[in-house]
Amino acid sequence: MKHTWTLAILLLLLAALPCSANEIAAQIDKQLASILPEGTAATTPCDEATFLRRVSLDLIGRIPTAAEAQAFASQKTATARAEAIFELANSPAAAQRLATFVRSLWFPQTSVAPYEYLAPDTEAWVAQQLRRGEPLNEIARQLISVSYAPHTGAGQNEALLSVPKTIIEANDHRPERMAANATGEFLGVDLSCAQCHDHPFHAWSQDQFWQTAAYFEPLKSGETAHDAWQKQTIAIPDTDRTVSPALFTGESWSPKVAPATAISGREVFAQWVSQQSNRYFARWTVNQLWAELLGQPLVTLHPEQFSPAAREETLEFLSGEFVKHQFDLRWLASTIVATQAYQAKSLAASSIEGEYPYVQVRGLTGPQLFDSLSVAAGRPPLRTDLDSAETIGRRSDFVAAFPAYRTVDAQRSATQALALMNGPIVEQFCVPQSNPLVQGLAAAPFLSEEECVSSLFWSTLGRAPHDEEWKRLSQHGFLQEDADTRARRLSELFWVLINTVEFNTNH
Amino acid sequence: MLQGISRRLFCSSLMAASTASVPGGSWLRNLAAAGKNDTAKVQRVILLWLHGGPATIDLWDVKTDHENGGPSREIATKTPGLKFADHFSRLANWSENCAVIRSMTTREGDHRRAVHLARTGYVPQAGIDFPDFGALVASERFSAEAALPGFVSIAPPQRPAIANSGFLGNTAAPLVVGEMAKSIDDLTVRDLEPFAAWRSHDQRRRVDLLQEMNQEFLGGKPATKATEIGSATQRALRMMHPDVLAAFDLNQETGSTRDRYGRTVFGQGCLLARRLAERDVPFIEVSLGGWDTHSDNFNRVGSLARQVDDGFASLMQDLHDRSMLDSTLILCQGEFGRTPKINANTGRDHWPRAWAVMMAGGPNCRGQIIGSTSRDGTTVETQPHSVPNLIATVCANLGIDPMKQNASNVNRPIRVADPDAQVIEELV
Numbered sequence: 001m002k003h004t005w006t007l008a009i010l011l012l013l014l015a016a017l018p019c020s021a022n023e024i025a026a027q028i029d030k031q032l033a034s035i036l037p038e039g040t041a042a043t044t045p046c047d048e049a050t051f052l053r054r055v056s057l058d059l060i061g062r063i064p065t066a067a068e069a070q071a072f073a074s075q076k077t078a079t080a081r082a083e084a085i086f087e088l089a090n091s092p093a094a095a096q097r098l099a100t101f102v103r104s105l106w107f108p109q110t111s112v113a114p115y116e117y118l119a120p121d122t123e124a125w126v127a128q129q130l131r132r133g134e135p136l137n138e139i140a141r142q143l144i145s146v147s148y149a150p151h152t153g154a155g156q157n158e159a160l161l162s163v164p165k166t167i168i169e170a171n172d173h174r175p176e177r178m179a180a181n182a183t184g185e186f187l188g189v190d191l192s193c194a195q196c197h198d199h200p201f202h203a204w205s206q207d208q209f210w211q212t213a214a215y216f217e218p219l220k221s222g223e224t225a226h227d228a229w230q231k232q233t234i235a236i237p238d239t240d241r242t243v244s245p246a247l248f249t250g251e252s253w254s255p256k257v258a259p260a261t262a263i264s265g266r267e268v269f270a271q272w273v274s275q276q277s278n279r280y281f282a283r284w285t286v287n288q289l290w291a292e293l294l295g296q297p298l299v300t301l302h303p304e305q306f307s308p309a310a311r312e313e314t315l316e317f318l319s320g321e322f323v324k325h326q327f328d329l330r331w332l333a334s335t336i337v338a339t340q341a342y343q344a345k346s347l348a349a350s351s352i353e354g355e356y357p358y359v360q361v362r363g364l365t366g367p368q369l370f371d372s373l374s375v376a377a378g379r380p381p382l383r384t385d386l387d388s389a390e391t392i393g394r395r396s397d398f399v400a401a402f403p404a405y406r407t408v409d410a411q412r413s414a415t416q417a418l419a420l421m422n423g424p425i426v427e428q429f430c431v432p433q434s435n436p437l438v439q440g441l442a443a444a445p446f447l448s449e450e451e452c453v454s455s456l457f458w459s460t461l462g463r464a465p466h467d468e469e470w471k472r473l474s475q476h477g478f479l480q481e482d483a484d485t486r487a488r489r490l491s492e493l494f495w496v497l498i499n500t501v502e503f504n505t506n507h
Numbered sequence: 508m509l510q511g512i513s514r515r516l517f518c519s520s521l522m523a524a525s526t527a528s529v530p531g532g533s534w535l536r537n538l539a540a541a542g543k544n545d546t547a548k549v550q551r552v553i554l555l556w557l558h559g560g561p562a563t564i565d566l567w568d569v570k571t572d573h574e575n576g577g578p579s580r581e582i583a584t585k586t587p588g589l590k591f592a593d594h595f596s597r598l599a600n601w602s603e604n605c606a607v608i609r610s611m612t613t614r615e616g617d618h619r620r621a622v623h624l625a626r627t628g629y630v631p632q633a634g635i636d637f638p639d640f641g642a643l644v645a646s647e648r649f650s651a652e653a654a655l656p657g658f659v660s661i662a663p664p665q666r667p668a669i670a671n672s673g674f675l676g677n678t679a680a681p682l683v684v685g686e687m688a689k690s691i692d693d694l695t696v697r698d699l700e701p702f703a704a705w706r707s708h709d710q711r712r713r714v715d716l717l718q719e720m721n722q723e724f725l726g727g728k729p730a731t732k733a734t735e736i737g738s739a740t741q742r743a744l745r746m747m748h749p750d751v752l753a754a755f756d757l758n759q760e761t762g763s764t765r766d767r768y769g770r771t772v773f774g775q776g777c778l779l780a781r782r783l784a785e786r787d788v789p790f791i792e793v794s795l796g797g798w799d800t801h802s803d804n805f806n807r808v809g810s811l812a813r814q815v816d817d818g819f820a821s822l823m824q825d826l827h828d829r830s831m832l833d834s835t836l837i838l839c840q841g842e843f844g845r846t847p848k849i850n851a852n853t854g855r856d857h858w859p860r861a862w863a864v865m866m867a868g869g870p871n872c873r874g875q876i877i878g879s880t881s882r883d884g885t886t887v888e889t890q891p892h893s894v895p896n897l898i899a900t901v902c903a904n905l906g907i908d909p910m911k912q913n914a915s916n917v918n919r920p921i922r923v924a925d926p927d928a929q930v931i932e933e934l935v
Contacts, residue, residue, distance in 0.1 A: 108916055112636045112673075192919065295732070361733045412736045413677030414656055415698075417743030422698040431704060472719055476712040492705075492713045499717050501737045502724045 021331060022082055024321050025338035028314050032341060035310045035355040043344035043358070048073050050345075050507070051081060053462040055337050057364065057506045058293050058407075059085070060093035061100070062371035062381060066458035073463075082338065089334040092131055093381070098329050099127035100367060102136070104405040105288055106143065106185045107170050111405050115170045122166045135327035137274035137281060143167055144182050144270035175216035175234060176209070178266070183212060183248070186273055188284035188301075191248060204248060210236045211246040215265035226257045229265040247272065282319040286332065290315075291408055293336050295360030308355040346507050361507045363410030366402035369504070370395050376460040376498060377429045378437030398425050407506065421499055430495045432487040438494055442487035449479045452490055460497040549869045549904040550834040552644060553780050554792035555819060557811075557841035558664045559799035560621070562855045563863035564847055564884045565808045566592050568609045575847035575883050578805050586874035594812035597820035603874050604823060604832060605867045606934060610878020610887040613843060613859040613894060618799070621842035621859060627673070628898040628924050636916045638673030639681070640898055641790040643923055645672075646679040647907045648789035651738050654745050655754065656682040657789050661776040662694065663687070664796040674916040677739075682746075684755065684779065691775045696755055699747060714744065754786050755779065767824075769817035777818030781825050784835055793818070798841055802852035815839065823867060832868050836904055838897075839865040847884035861887045864897060869904050871934045895928035903935040 036043070046054070052072045056064045064072065072084065088094060103123045104111055110119045129139045146163040171177035180192040191212055194204040214234040233242045245265050247253060255268040273281055291297040298315045299307040318335070325331045336342060342359050364372065374382055382395055401419055404410040420426055432438045437459055441452040453473060457465050465473065473479050478493050497503060569592050570576035581590040584602030591599055598605070615621040615630060624630050627637035638646070645657025658672070660681040672680040685694040701710055717740075725737050745751060753759060757775055760782075768774040776793035783791050795814060800807045819839060826832040844862025845855035861880045866872055878890035902909040902923060909928060912920035 109635075112916070190919065361731075363732050363736055409676075410732075411677040412739035413672075413680040414739055414742035414746055415680055415682055416677060417739040418698040418746065421740075421743060421747075422701055427702045427704075431702065468723070469720070472716060476716050478712070478716070488708075493716075496713050496717045496720065499740065500720050500724065501733050501740065502720070504736050505733050507733065 021334040021338050024335045029340045031314045035308050037354050043340045045343050046345045049463045059088040061097035061368050062375050069462040085334050089330045095127045095130040099123045102126050107166050109170050118166050122164045125164050136329045137327040141270045141274035145267040176213040178216040179213040187280035208248040211243045212248050214245040215269040219264040223262040228262045229268050232265050282322050286319045295362045361505050362407035365404045365410050366399035370398045373429050377435045430491050432491050438490045549836050551789045553837045555839040556792050556794040557798050558794050558796040560843045561798040561841045562808050562845040567607045567863040570884045573883050577849050595816045597816050601823040604872055606872040606875040608864045608877045610890045610892050611862045612887045612891045616857045616859045624894050625842040628895050636673040638675040639671050642672040642675050642679040644790040646675045654751050655788050659783055659788050659791045661793045662772050663794050688772050754782050768821045771814050773814045774818045777822045800854050802854040804854045833870050836869040837867040875933050877933055895925035899924040899928035900931040900934050903930050
């Protein structure tokens with residue numbers, strides 16, 4: 001990697017921004033240090049190869065190429081990790097990866113039938129907004145307030161994709177479902193238990209649920225009064241009560257409305273969700289992105305459990321900084337991956353039960369797995385705007401067989417393991433005819449067997465074989481000097497490497 | 508689909524891998540025993556899924572003294588008072604081990620919604636990814652050491668519309684045999700064998716190297732997610748073992764046995780179900796489509812019912828001969844019934860208000876008739892039962908708490924059966 005120019009930009013940015021990702025990360029490290037396991041002064045950082053693989057999977061959704069991995073491992077500068085984070089977080093691929101996170105966070109129902117058809121357009125739109133540097137709260141506002149009414153505003157950029165109507169369609173146009181979606185998945189507040197009756201153990205009442213739902217009742221057509229939304233009512237099923245919109249927090253709050261225009265209750269609610277002072281939105285986003293990148297949330301989501309004070313304080317602090325940084329999701333991801341907790345050596349299960357929020361071993365999501373297989377096989381990363389429909393179709397077939405979009409959800413069934421060992425899509429990656437890497441190595445007589453094997457290790461696992469592995473490779477005949485069978489031997493080794501737990505986890 | 512090649516190539520390395528954790532004896536038997544829940548009498552469920560909504564009025568609740576009955580005729584069974592449609596001449600001999608619920612009543616008349624309700628126990632709801640009942644059983648009976656998955660779905664008409672592990676995740680996911688199978692030869696499991704180009708080569712070295720590398724990696728990182736993926740890989744490798752491949756090899760049955768089950772996808776599917784039951788798979792389903800008889804109902808139901816009779820009766824016979832009938836519960840049902848009134852195309856349309864389910868095997872099916880419908884078959888007159896009641900009843904037989912809560916995909920706990928479910932007293 002050429003880092004000279006990025007370093008220059010980085011230094012400029014460091015000078016310009018008082019609170020860079022690194023500085024905030026350092027403050028977080030300080031806050032969390034108090035809950036390090038007893039007798040530990042600091043976390044042990046993971047090695048360079050592990051770091052680059054981890055951060056590439058997390059920020060751009062794929063493993064590094066062999067060239068990237070080797071170049072990074074040979075770097076010895078103190079700023080190498082920060083530079084890599086900067087470069088990865090600002091690539092278009094990072095916007096795509098974060099868009100998948102946002103889509104599956106806000107609309108988890110679009111990961112499964114019958115709403116899965118909404119996922120590609122929703123993700124594409126979110127990715128476009130993130131690439132343009134749009135703040136996340138503004139993205140949320142647009143997604144919650146979107147309507148079927150034709151746009152009349154002047155100066156709209158026609159080249160932009162129109163806002164997807166996911167909140168409406170993925171909730172069957174029903175106000176109470178949209179309300180439950182907008183509070184549960186955008187704010188992390190579950191009002192839906194109170195939908196049917198007051199719940200003795202939850203903080204929310206049935207009226208509060210339906211008052212929230214009232215915001216999502218459509219505005220009567222022809223309304224022009226700016227406070228028309230306040231008059232919308234909704235009947236609570238199986239009761240004789242009717243309620244008007246009111247915030248479940250009990251606060252009285254007035255939206256910004258242009259004079260002489262009517263806005264829908266949904267637009268009002270969207271404004272409230274996305275305003276800077278909303279105490280739920282930033283906290284929920286930060287905690288969830290932390291969970292995505294470290295395999296566990298900073299603060300527990302379990303209603304009957306408590307997190308250590310240092311974790312609570314860190315969440316408050318980082319949420320505040322996220323707001324100060326204009327809800328910039330790329331900045332937030334860069335900050336989280338710059339912490340020691342993220343860059344630590346991943347630990348054995350027995351030692352991760354302590355209070356310190358160490359990074360945990362996570363499974364690869366379907367998209368991460370397919371894109372990493374592509375890169376490992378020496379193919380360029382898939383581009384939806386450039387690749388053939390057949391290639392793109394193969395990727396969606398593969399992802400449909402590995403339907404996990406959040407690293408915390410990534411599980412593996414025996415059927416999936418079989419598909420990864422013997423399935424036709426994986427065969428396409430393994431056989432020399434369609435694996436450019438194996439093909440290239442097989443056609444390079446000047447390379448020794450060791451060099452070929454080493455190349456496969458770098459390409460798949462981002463590291464060289466260690467001594468014990470060299471012995472094993474030799475024992476099993478993978479270092480045999482036989483040009484005629486080299487292609488086959490290498491493709492078998494490729495099969496072994498992509499089926500390892502090491503390849504299939506972010507560790 | 509099974510052949511000597513796999514046995515020869517996989518034997519040594521996989522045999523070694525499998526026996527490592529279970530020393531001595533037949534590993535298959537030991538693994539099966541390890542996963543067994545001895546406290547419950549019923550060990551497994553076989554669901555004979557009649558896709559499309561069977562006209563139960565022409566199967567288990569025939570109305571011979573009403574015009575709505577059409578040309579359907581009844582025959583006596585071994586149980587006094589219990590009659591089946593005359594297509595079930597063989598099953599009639601097993602009536603002492605059957606129970607007919609004639610009073611199922613639901614509100615879903617659309618295939619998709621009704622299939623969802625019948626197979627999950629819940630009506631579709633706001634983005635909640637409900638698991639099939641088979642996945643719930645598989646999840647309760649999950650054993651990391653079992654050679655076969657806990658849920659096997661044979662010849663499902665289509666996925667993901669049916670056979671789904673939903674929010675329970677992949678460990679409860681069904682192993683599908685012959686998805687949308689058109690012929691007996693389609694009853695195979697995908698991806699069980701190496702790539703065609705590799706089949707003639709020795710597979711040992713790559714499998715051995717893979718296992719060694721995983722062992723070393725997991726030794727250093729016994730983290731949950733890594734071990735879970737490692738264990739899925741081990742289970743997949745075990746499934747490639749010749750003994751497991753053999754479970755799916757119907758050629759190991761005699762010609763006469765295969766004939767007895769009927770040489771149809773459904774009949775052979777039932778035979779396969781018996782082979783998997785012998786290997787202690789806790790939930791097996793065999794699907795038979797074609798029941799959406801809006802026209803030509805009587806001929807089509809007759810031909811489908813005879814397939815059911817061959818497969819179902821043979822299954823009863825074999826389970827009985829193996830002393831497995833009391834520990835195996837068989838459910839035969841679809842998503843709803845069909846209109847008692849015969850339409851202009853000699854067909855019957857969707858009718859969820861009154862339909863029947865046949866249950867067999869287990870310790871409690873003893874020739875009961877549960878509930879009744881009106882003389883014209885349109886309404887339930889006594890003991891109305893919902894799908895959740897049926898699911899709670901099967902749970903009770905299996906020793907699963909139907910009120911157990913599982914974490915769902917929308918951060919809300921969901922019970923195994925709907926909280927309002929009541930067990931069917933006669934069947935527990």
